[in-house]
Amino acid sequence: MELNRIARLAGGGGGKVLLYVLDGLGGLPREPGGPTELEAARTPHLDELARAGTCGLHDPVAPGITPGSGPGHLALFGYDPLVYETGRGVLEALGIEFPLGPGDIAVRANFCTLDARGRVADRRAGRIPCAEAAPLAARLNAIELDGARCTVRHVKEHRFVLVLHPEAPAGDAVNDTDPGRPGLPIRAPVARNAASEPTARLLAAWLEAAAERLAGRTQANMALLRGVSSQPGWPRFPDVFGMRAAAAAAYPMYRGVARLVGMDARTVPAGAPPLVDALKARFADYDFFFLHFKPPDKAGEDGDFDRKVAAIEEADAIVPDLVDAGPDVILVTGDHSTPSVMSSHSWHPVPFLLHGPPARSDDATTFGETACRAGAHGRVRGCDLMRLAMASAGRLAKFGA
Numbered sequence: 001m002e003l004n005r006i007a008r009l010a011g012g013g014g015g016k017v018l019l020y021v022l023d024g025l026g027g028l029p030r031e032p033g034g035p036t037e038l039e040a041a042r043t044p045h046l047d048e049l050a051r052a053g054t055c056g057l058h059d060p061v062a063p064g065i066t067p068g069s070g071p072g073h074l075a076l077f078g079y080d081p082l083v084y085e086t087g088r089g090v091l092e093a094l095g096i097e098f099p100l101g102p103g104d105i106a107v108r109a110n111f112c113t114l115d116a117r118g119r120v121a122d123r124r125a126g127r128i129p130c131a132e133a134a135p136l137a138a139r140l141n142a143i144e145l146d147g148a149r150c151t152v153r154h155v156k157e158h159r160f161v162l163v164l165h166p167e168a169p170a171g172d173a174v175n176d177t178d179p180g181r182p183g184l185p186i187r188a189p190v191a192r193n194a195a196s197e198p199t200a201r202l203l204a205a206w207l208e209a210a211a212e213r214l215a216g217r218t219q220a221n222m223a224l225l226r227g228v229s230s231q232p233g234w235p236r237f238p239d240v241f242g243m244r245a246a247a248a249a250a251y252p253m254y255r256g257v258a259r260l261v262g263m264d265a266r267t268v269p270a271g272a273p274p275l276v277d278a279l280k281a282r283f284a285d286y287d288f289f290f291l292h293f294k295p296p297d298k299a300g301e302d303g304d305f306d307r308k309v310a311a312i313e314e315a316d317a318i319v320p321d322l323v324d325a326g327p328d329v330i331l332v333t334g335d336h337s338t339p340s341v342m343s344s345h346s347w348h349p350v351p352f353l354l355h356g357p358p359a360r361s362d363d364a365t366t367f368g369e370t371a372c373r374a375g376a377h378g379r380v381r382g383c384d385l386m387r388l389a390m391a392s393a394g395r396l397a398k399f400g401a
């Protein structure tokens with residue numbers, strides 16, 4: 001459903017909504033027929049919310065599609081990730097909380113190694129350590145161009161972000177320069193439309209200057225550019241949903257995605273208890289709260305079933321305090337599945353629970369993948385969840401007479 005249609009139905013009045021995201025929540029059994037991480041975890045408080053509320057499964061992007069955390073969160077914020085696609089440059093810049101402005105062009109870049117003939121020998125420059133890469137990034141940050149300011153910020157190992165601030169508006173439709181495999185020369189940055197030609201010229205000039213500054217090195221002597229993109233002019237979350245929105249996350253990437261849609265995002269220390277403090281401190285001044293809890297995803301990515309179970313139990317322990325803060329509607333779910341048996345994100349649908357009036361009774365009396373399959377909501381798209389939460393909070397007017 002289009003966001004401007006939702007904006008017409010969202011009047012501004014109604015209850016307060018809490019979205020509690022357990023990153024990578026969905027899982028798989030360790031052995032066939034066994035419980036998933038969420039089902040193995042002792043979660044009395046989440047079970048209680050599931051029993052009193054209504055449950056279901058959601059596909060963050062679409063059935064069979066494995067989502068990144070960026071699109072997964074956009075879906076939970078009500079933005080269809082198939083419509084609202086962000087470039088990888090923008091996501092990388094958000095990940096380090098780079099303050100992207102309108103018109104800025106962000107590029108996901110990395111050091112690579114060219115051989116003596118100028119062909120790519122190593123697309124990742126041996127993943128050089130941060131201690132070696134950071135000073136090189138600082139060297140590239142000193143590059144000056146005619147027509148644009150440019151900024152380089154080191155991210156991790158061989159990766160960095162390049163941001164152009166062009167003097168005149170310029171498009172972001174420029175191809176990647178990564179040839180995709182070793183043994184080939186770097187591709188020139190090529191514009192896919194006329195408006196992006198100035199950007200392609202700026203990037204070509206930047207690459208020339210970068211080569212000069214890295215000359216003489218046997219490793220990390222050039223850079224590859226990908227995901228050229230600028231900040232999208234999307235409708236803002238507070239305008240669409242009529243709610244003042246506050247976000248709390250320990251990791252920069254999630255504050256970045258929240259800010260991208262116009263939420264007021266703050267940093268919190270890692271762990272579950274600081275999320276309670278963040279909710280209580282700002283409860284009076286906002287209508288919507290996004291709390292992000294990372295550990296289940298990290299444990300899943302590490303292939304550690306037991307640690308993911310423990311992380312989910314840690315998330316459960318603060319639920320009474322979250323309820324105590326007084327939100328009218330509580331939505332608990334994940335941005336995607338991260339089964340520890342796969343050590344990666346996966347396409348499996350994600351369990352969710354919606355606690356708020358008025359609820360039909362359903363067969364989900366605990367919070368888990370199998371129980372949620374028997375929930376009242378069935379299987380929905382991730383971007384449907386905001387509307388369900390809004391309706392429960394009494395925030396959506398009737399559609400048509």
Ligand code: ZN
Pocket residue numbers: 023024068069072297335336
């Ligand atoms: Zn995630």
